[in-house]
Amino acid sequence: MEGITKRFGDVVANDAVDFTLERGSIHALIGENGSGKTTLMSVLYGLYEHDAGTILVDGEPRTFATPRDAMDAGVGMIHQHFQLVEPMTVLQNVILGHEPVERGFVDEERAREDIAEISDRYGFEVDEYLDVPIRDLDLGTRQRVEIVKSLYRGAEILILDEPTAVLTPQEVDGLMAVMEDLRADGHSLIFISHKLEEALQIADEITVLRDGHAVGTVAAAETSEQELAQMMVGREIQSDREPRTTAPGDTLLDVEDLRVTGDRGLEKVSDVDLSVRKGEIFGIAGVQGNGQSELIEALTGLRRPNSGTIRFGGRDVADMTRRDRIEAGIAYIPEDRHAEGLVLEYDLVKNGLLGNQTLEPFANNGLIDWMAVRDHAETIVEEFDVQPPDADAGAASLSGGNQQKFVVGREIGHDPDLLIASHPTRGVDIGSIEFIHDQLIELRDEGLAIVVVSSKLGEIQKLSDRIAVMYEGEFIDTVDPDAVTEEEIGLLMAGQRLADETEADSEVRQ
Amino acid sequence: MSSTGDGDAQSVLDRLPERLVDATVLERLGIAVASTTAAILVGLVIVAASGYSPLLFLNNLIVGAFGSERVLARTLRLSTFFVLTGVAVAIAFRAGVFNIGVQGQFIVGGLSCTMSILWTAPFLPGGTVGGVALMLIGTISAAVGGGLYAAIPGVLKAYADANEIITTIMLNFIAIGAVSWLITNPFGREGTTVVQTESLPENVRLPPLVFGDANFSVIGLGLTLALVVAVAAVMTRTSFGYDMVTSGYQASAAVYSGVDAKRTIVATMTFSGAVAGLASALYVIMFQGRFVEPASIHTYGYDAIAVSLLAANNPLGVIPAGLLFGGLNSSSSYIQIYSDVPVQLIDGIVGLVILLVAAPELFRMAAKRAGVGGEDR
Numbered sequence: 001m002e003g004i005t006k007r008f009g010d011v012v013a014n015d016a017v018d019f020t021l022e023r024g025s026i027h028a029l030i031g032e033n034g035s036g037k038t039t040l041m042s043v044l045y046g047l048y049e050h051d052a053g054t055i056l057v058d059g060e061p062r063t064f065a066t067p068r069d070a071m072d073a074g075v076g077m078i079h080q081h082f083q084l085v086e087p088m089t090v091l092q093n094v095i096l097g098h099e100p101v102e103r104g105f106v107d108e109e110r111a112r113e114d115i116a117e118i119s120d121r122y123g124f125e126v127d128e129y130l131d132v133p134i135r136d137l138d139l140g141t142r143q144r145v146e147i148v149k150s151l152y153r154g155a156e157i158l159i160l161d162e163p164t165a166v167l168t169p170q171e172v173d174g175l176m177a178v179m180e181d182l183r184a185d186g187h188s189l190i191f192i193s194h195k196l197e198e199a200l201q202i203a204d205e206i207t208v209l210r211d212g213h214a215v216g217t218v219a220a221a222e223t224s225e226q227e228l229a230q231m232m233v234g235r236e237i238q239s240d241r242e243p244r245t246t247a248p249g250d251t252l253l254d255v256e257d258l259r260v261t262g263d264r265g266l267e268k269v270s271d272v273d274l275s276v277r278k279g280e281i282f283g284i285a286g287v288q289g290n291g292q293s294e295l296i297e298a299l300t301g302l303r304r305p306n307s308g309t310i311r312f313g314g315r316d317v318a319d320m321t322r323r324d325r326i327e328a329g330i331a332y333i334p335e336d337r338h339a340e341g342l343v344l345e346y347d348l349v350k351n352g353l354l355g356n357q358t359l360e361p362f363a364n365n366g367l368i369d370w371m372a373v374r375d376h377a378e379t380i381v382e383e384f385d386v387q388p389p390d391a392d393a394g395a396a397s398l399s400g401g402n403q404q405k406f407v408v409g410r411e412i413g414h415d416p417d418l419l420i421a422s423h424p425t426r427g428v429d430i431g432s433i434e435f436i437h438d439q440l441i442e443l444r445d446e447g448l449a450i451v452v453v454s455s456k457l458g459e460i461q462k463l464s465d466r467i468a469v470m471y472e473g474e475f476i477d478t479v480d481p482d483a484v485t486e487e488e489i490g491l492l493m494a495g496q497r498l499a500d501e502t503e504a505d506s507e508v509r510q
Numbered sequence: 511m512s513s514t515g516d517g518d519a520q521s522v523l524d525r526l527p528e529r530l531v532d533a534t535v536l537e538r539l540g541i542a543v544a545s546t547t548a549a550i551l552v553g554l555v556i557v558a559a560s561g562y563s564p565l566l567f568l569n570n571l572i573v574g575a576f577g578s579e580r581v582l583a584r585t586l587r588l589s590t591f592f593v594l595t596g597v598a599v600a601i602a603f604r605a606g607v608f609n610i611g612v613q614g615q616f617i618v619g620g621l622s623c624t625m626s627i628l629w630t631a632p633f634l635p636g637g638t639v640g641g642v643a644l645m646l647i648g649t650i651s652a653a654v655g656g657g658l659y660a661a662i663p664g665v666l667k668a669y670a671d672a673n674e675i676i677t678t679i680m681l682n683f684i685a686i687g688a689v690s691w692l693i694t695n696p697f698g699r700e701g702t703t704v705v706q707t708e709s710l711p712e713n714v715r716l717p718p719l720v721f722g723d724a725n726f727s728v729i730g731l732g733l734t735l736a737l738v739v740a741v742a743a744v745m746t747r748t749s750f751g752y753d754m755v756t757s758g759y760q761a762s763a764a765v766y767s768g769v770d771a772k773r774t775i776v777a778t779m780t781f782s783g784a785v786a787g788l789a790s791a792l793y794v795i796m797f798q799g800r801f802v803e804p805a806s807i808h809t810y811g812y813d814a815i816a817v818s819l820l821a822a823n824n825p826l827g828v829i830p831a832g833l834l835f836g837g838l839n840s841s842s843s844y845i846q847i848y849s850d851v852p853v854q855l856i857d858g859i860v861g862l863v864i865l866l867v868a869a870p871e872l873f874r875m876a877a878k879r880a881g882v883g884g885e886d887r
Contacts, residue, residue, distance in 0.1 A: 301768075321770065322768045339762040342763065357753065358749050368749060368752060
């Protein structure tokens with residue numbers, strides 16, 4: 001790709017970007033949210049028409065008006081938000097639009113064989129799930145379905161848009177292995193990420209984008225995390241844990257013997273006890289799917305626990321509705337800002353009311369005071385440096401990091417006593433991560449009780465005063481972040497207690 | 511911009527949905543007027559091709575809607591019914607609940623209105639005071655009747671996961687059958703074979719004031735507009751409305767924000783059905799003066815779906831959409847009476863107008879749903 005320029009109105013999303021992908025290599029594309037990574041790839045995939053520049057495939061200039069053109073040229077894209085039809089089965093999703101046809105009927109047998117072959121070649125287990133609807137699969141498996149779908153359509157070049165954002169550490173390792181296999185097989189991969197270590201680990205070359213410009217392309221073997229981070233943000237990144245100067249206060253949240261059933265009728269939280277004090281950050285680490293989501297939903301009032309007590313400020317809130325809990329002072333930064341935290345079709349003013357619609361001063365006797373709501377939204381935009389700084393902007397038009405900053409700002413704006421943050425920096429650029437972390441630490445110092453769930457160990461370790469590791473619905477251990485290494489937490493996350501540490505080190509890890 | 515010349519037509523087509531999504535209210539009104547004109551022109555060609563005079567047809571079309579005080583009163587009368595039932599549909603659609611049962615709620619509401627007035631009339635004084643009191647009682651009964659009847663599919667959807675499209679349609683047939691039986695047997699007028707209730711007392715009527723047509727009152731029109739504004743205010747300026755509309759846009763975000771999804775479904779249906787009942791109260795008090803065989807009542811509740819979609823489910827937009835439907839219906843009965851153009855051809859042309867007017871709005875909504883227009887970087 002040479003000199004690619006793409007404008008949206010007055011905004012230049014890509015400014016004369018050059019990007020060269022070598023056959024049989026992995027090329028990482030990194031940059032903060034809103035730096036133009038996804039736009040550049042959408043141009044390559046035929047989703048956007050570029051304003052200037054040329055795309056060359058094997059030396060031949062090509063224009064892709066639609067994704068189908070791109071697919072025909074062997075370009076496949078795995079989107080950050082999967083493009084799968086949830087009620088349909090894996091088989092139907094993979095062949096959708098490219099069904100093998102036998103005398104006018106879909107030849108399912110042939111499709112099965114083809115998919116099984118692709119799965120076997122790269123060690124996917126996708127063929128085991130062929131008749132399972134997508135909605136019953138976890139995110140890691142859905143992603144492999146997406147990859148199989150692209151391969152099934154004959155993709156030579158695969159674009160993976162932030163593929164690790166939704167994965168657990170184990171699944172990330174699995175994905176890395178898959179990417180290596182694909183490279184060995186002659187496929188060329190573009191890996192979009194803002195996780196520097198992942199880019200360094202897997203890529204041959206790394207291109208850094210900043211504000212729509214290609215800042216530079218470096219060989220992964222000859223660069224460091226520090227150098228990449230500087231290229232991305234143009235300044236040094238401080239990410240170490242700082243000693244705190246304040247002390248936690250009284251216990252605010254006290255949970256005993258909590259049991260919660262998940263969507264598929266299985267018990268996902270078993271006998272969990274936890275307590276969080278004012279001015280304390282309680283971190284919950286764990287591989288995704290070990291009951292963290294269900295635990296958080298039980299705490300916030302989105303899911304009714306089977307048994308156990310949830311005492312908040314001395315009051316048992318286990319039977320309180322979500323709305324009552326919001327009004328009682330429990331704020332929640334949700335796991336999925338697109339589904340829950342924001343209404344994408346609303347502007348920021350209307351989104352500023354989400355969750356606040358029964359609270360004063362935004363509503364009095366059921367009547368909404370839109371002026372107060374607008375002031376509130378504008379305050380959030382200003383204080384949390386949301387870009388563009390315009391409360392009338394639609395939520396869908398913001399980049400992920402700015403959406404998240406808005407959600408965090410709104411939830412803190414509830415003036416809560418307890419803040420529950422689920423993956424507060426997922427899919428967020430480095431600058432925003434730092435900002436959100438600083439906010440959480442500041443709130444802790446002001447005396448808020450905070451529960452943080454994250455799959456990023458560095459984040460949990462940096463923020464938490466205590467870390468609970470969740471495994472198969474239970475807290476396998478609660479540890480002091482200063483006295484534990486990332487490796488030790490990793491072991492706990494894999495279900496091994498620290499007492500077995502010496503043995504586990506010599507064994508192959510699960 | 512595409513650098514190749516032959517790609518331009520393609521790119522214009524590609525950008526059309528985006529353009530439509532971003533269209534302002536004024537532009538959309540302009541589009542609607544242009545579509546109506548275009549549809550009428552096409553209709554006239556068809557009329558001419560069928561061997562009838564297109565000029566006479568066009569004349570009848572206009573005269574039939576606005577040509578005299580009498581037809582204008584008819585147009586406005588029909589429009590009020592389309593507007594009110596359209597608003598009832600819009601409330602539910604906005605909240606993501608598909609209430610196809612407005613016709614049934616209209617019928618139940620109308621019977622509630624009629625019977626409550628007939629039963630309480632003997633206990634109230636005659637004259638204006640008694641009349642106003644009876645009309646209030648009838649109006650409230652209509653809202654309660656329509657609302658409760660709509661609450662049934664709401665409860666079934668919320669607590670038993672029954673598809674509301676199916677249950678509301680089935681309840682329409684039940685309403686027609688049950689009300690027809692009731693006014694044939696226990697509630698029927700004595701000494702006549704016509705299926706209808708007793709007439710409402712003389713003092714239960716809305717005075718025409720402006721038009722010399724006993725079937726239409728400017729007061730009814732005023733009340734209709736006031737109700738539309740009230741509904742629009744509830745939808746945009748209250749917590750209840752925010753809960754409903756947010757549920758319609760994105761149910762998961764609504765639940766996150768503390769909305770009780772099940773209760774909101776029932777509340778939405780009840781609200782929608784109550785407005786359908788109010789439409790029926792106006793129908794009974796201003797127009798019929800009694801309740802008649804429900805199968806013979808025009809299908810306002812079904813046409814209301816088209817009215818609401820035409821208005822993009824916006825309560826205020828329902829006013830022009832309802833006027834268009836009122837005008838077309840008024841014209842079509844005029845043309846049937848005063849020319850030999852067959853009714854099928856008239857209906858076809860009316861359908862063409864609705865189709866062409868609705869098409870840009872439908873494309874707009876589809877494009878919006880498909881995510882065209884907003885950048886998702």
